[in-house]
Amino acid sequence: MNRIIDILIPTYNRCEFLAKNIQLLVQQISEANLQDQVAICVSDNCSSDHTQATVQELIQANPTISIYYHRQNTNIGLEPNVVDLMGRAVSPYVMWIGDDDYIADGYLAYCVAQIQEQNIGCIIPGLKNLNADGTVVDARNESFASKTYEPGYETMWAISHLAHQMSGILLTRDSLLESYLDKPAYRNPYLFIFWTADCLFRLGGIYAPIYKTGITTFNAKDWGYNQVGLLDEVFKSYYYFESKVSPIQLRELLLRFSKMHSYRYNIRKYEPLKLLKKYKILCSTLPIQLRGFNYHLALHLIKDYAKSWL
Structure with missing residues (x-):
């Protein structure tokens, strides 16, 4: 198997956004000829909308693209669904994307190229906010297009906080799930921060703000902040x-x-x-x-x- 990236999308009741997301990913995979190197994996947390039928139609309409769909029997919660999806991944790298977020054009090909050129722990993209009124607001406006960071504490301190927004983050899959599950008392809905921090600490990574993931800001979330903002x-x-x-x-x-x-x-x-x-x-x-x-x-x-x- 030549596959090197599994794109992992946990989803719940966002059928239309998910369909757009998959279609855009299919376009990037096809244009960059990455059919043998990238797969799309969806874990449906028992949606009550038309998610299942929609994804099945997309699978049938794109036979040359590896699209995998799993549906939970009940809604098991956000974090357990993410953990389950990570356990289903088989490629050496995973890329996480929210069902209503969209990676930048060319970002997928960039990630594949970086993996082939060097041993990296992770890649963190830039962001842009997609607002309900149609406006787009750029975020993470750094003075550089991309920067490579050496492994160690300083790198983890500098940029691991960016993983609070998981969409578009590429991670080496090796040992991440096992390390996370090893301390059940610390399991939390921001597990992407631990995974990213661990990759940066052990292997270093790349921060590429030039590739801005589009973050939908107006959809209701299936969770909320507590008194201390979680x-x-x-x-x-x-x-x-x-x-x-x-x-x-x-x-x-x-x-x-x-x-x-x-x-x-x-x-x-x-x-x-x-x-x-x-x-x-x-x-x-x-x-x-x-x-x-x-x-x-x-x-x-x-x-x-x-x-x-x-």
Whole structure:
């Protein structure tokens, strides 16, 4: 088997968006002659719409493209569906895509070329937001088209937080699922952060903001934020490294994500008591002692709260 990438798409009740996604992927695969190297794998979390019939029609309409469809008997939840889908992958690399997100033209061929040229742990794309009014807002506007990062803690600290948005991320599949399942207490819906961080730590990777994945911003999600913006869940992805990095390094990973994604605190003027409550909740969820974490987090939140008055 010459296949090197399995494109993995977990889905639930987004039939029209999923169909568009698959059609665009089929177009990229065909135009770059990647039929023998790339497969599309869909895991349907027991959708109640026409997802099953639609995907079956797409399979029949594209006989030269490897499209695989699996339907869960019941809705098993977001994270279990992702874990199940990862377990069904067979290629050495996997690319994750949300059912309503769309990778950039040429990105798939770029990933294949990079895999063939070098041993990489992952590739992280850029982003653009697709809004309900039809506007497109570019994000991750870096000063470079792409950059290669060496393996190690510094790389993990610098860019692993970008994996909070999983669409378009390419990962080497080797040992990721086994490592994740090895610590069930740390399983969380942001498992892509752990997988990406692990690849960066062990093998390094590429950040290619020139290839911007289109992120649909207006669809309702099958989940919601808790009082601390699910930061307590995000942090679990970094707890996996407690035996691989120092306590100070682990603390800095958590603070780095917190600072880069402080919108999750929903900091508002005139609501200091609510912010204090969120701070206490988050600090109380830490399963391990990290010296100075509470102090540095408090400083960060105080600074962000002061900015809300400007």
